[in-house]
Amino acid sequence: MKYRKKPVIVEAFQLEQRMLNWPEWAHEALTENIITSHNMGKFFKPKEKSCLVIRTLEGDHMALLGDYIIKGVRGEIYPCKPDIFEMTYEKVEV
16 A cells, blocks of 8 residues: 655754754753754764754654754654655745
8 A cells, every 4th residue: 555644834944053043942942951962073074073862752863964853743853864854845835
């Protein structure tokens, strides 16, 4: 059998080097330690030294520069690689 994903609208932002305008829900997740910031040092390329770790029901997931951070329909927060995000989501005007 084949299934089509139901259309849903989610909030998201792309993780960039200098994040000046985080959405309010991301700030709340930071204060609640759902999202934590880490410096991975020598284990990553220079542009990827910093990352976010996001606590999810499936465990901790790492988000690197360029990844999208998504707030799902139930308020869950999770990272998504840019290529998957672009294949799965399209921008909507609300």
